[in-house]
Amino acid sequence: MILNASGCLDALAAPEVARSLDAFVTKTVTPQPRQGNRPVRIAETEHGMLNSIGLENPGIEALVAEKLPRLVELGVPIWVSVGGFAATDFAELCAALDERDEVTAIELNLSCPNVDEAPESAAEIVVAARAETRKPLYAKLSPAAADVAEVARAVQAAGADGLSLVNTMRGLVLDTHSLEPTLGTETGGYSGPALKPIALAAVFRCYRATGMPIVGMGGITTGRDALEFLAAGASVVALGTVLFADPEAPARVQAELMTELSARGLDQPEDACGISHRAAATTVA
Numbered sequence: 001m002i003l004n005a006s007g008c009l010d011a012l013a014a015p016e017v018a019r020s021l022d023a024f025v026t027k028t029v030t031p032q033p034r035q036g037n038r039p040v041r042i043a044e045t046e047h048g049m050l051n052s053i054g055l056e057n058p059g060i061e062a063l064v065a066e067k068l069p070r071l072v073e074l075g076v077p078i079w080v081s082v083g084g085f086a087a088t089d090f091a092e093l094c095a096a097l098d099e100r101d102e103v104t105a106i107e108l109n110l111s112c113p114n115v116d117e118a119p120e121s122a123a124e125i126v127v128a129a130r131a132e133t134r135k136p137l138y139a140k141l142s143p144a145a146a147d148v149a150e151v152a153r154a155v156q157a158a159g160a161d162g163l164s165l166v167n168t169m170r171g172l173v174l175d176t177h178s179l180e181p182t183l184g185t186e187t188g189g190y191s192g193p194a195l196k197p198i199a200l201a202a203v204f205r206c207y208r209a210t211g212m213p214i215v216g217m218g219g220i221t222t223g224r225d226a227l228e229f230l231a232a233g234a235s236v237v238a239l240g241t242v243l244f245a246d247p248e249a250p251a252r253v254q255a256e257l258m259t260e261l262s263a264r265g266l267d268q269p270e271d272a273c274g275i276s277h278r279a280a281a282t283t284v285a
């Protein structure tokens with residue numbers, strides 16, 4: 001299964017790319033519309049990019065009234081990513097989406113490095129969200145947590161159904177000449193290939209700690225990358241930064257993944273899920 005990473009694809013501007021996915025994940029929506037951060041909001045850097053979009057979005061009312069009906073026409077399952085500045089924001093968003101049959105799952109963005117964090121813990125936010133919806137809830141965590149597996153265990157106990165791993169990590173790019181920060185917010189979220197080993201470790205450790213379904217992302221650009229995320233424990237992978245350079249990446253990565261699987265005698269992506277843990281499972285037994 002291949003998804004887009006939240007915020008990395010405008011499905012209405014590129015419907016043919018969205019249709020090549022197994023599900024489309026929206027940009028994070030907040031209760032009220034947001035203009036996002038001041039420019040500059042994107043900077044290229046070695047092995048990836050930095051962004052400080054700051055959750056620009058039309059707000060939940062406009063998403064539900066105007067965008068959802070058009071997204072449904074794409075014919076792929078829709079996941080809605082929600083974000084906020086307090087647990088009550090997440091609860092309000094989940095309540096609004098719970099009654100929408102066209103929404104397959106909700107991703108809780110608990111980890112945007114470009115806006116102020118909610119004062120509550122990830123687990124407290126999941127409890128508040130869980131109380132408002134029976135839809136599958138995926139908690140999207142930061143790779144910068146001191147112990148991401150501990151956060152994963154906490155959100156599992158709080159009622160999350162799955163994990164999305166990982167969001168961006170805070171980084172800094174300096175202008176070559178002035179040596180001042182390039183981004184308007186100074187620091188921003190670092191994504192792309194450099195994130196891959198960090199994201200893989202998060203998937204590996206959280207799978208071991210929880211056994212939960214995991215959407216793996218962070219620097220995936222090839223089928224080989226996707227295979228590694230599945231092996232580490234992801235059941236689904238998501239493509240982010242690669243989509244900006246290669247909108248045809250979903251079909252390409254899917255084809256490459258099938259080649260990688262058959263080279264190892266595996267028939268389907270599910271057969272690869274968690275195989276990095278085989279030796280550990282044997283040792284424990």
Ligand SMILES: Cc1cc2nc3c(=O)[nH]c(=O)nc-3n(C[C@H](O)[C@H](O)[C@H](O)COP(=O)(O)O)c2cc1C
Nearest residue numbers: 005006007028051109166167191192218219240241
């Ligand atoms: C321009 C841009 C915007 C993003 N916006 C969001 C967002 O709204 N919500 C979210 O949860 N993650 C957002 N992300 C993070 C991605 O969903 C993903 O977690 C991250 O980029 C790592 O994957 P990648 O290395 O394949 O890009 C954004 C990333 C980029 C590059």
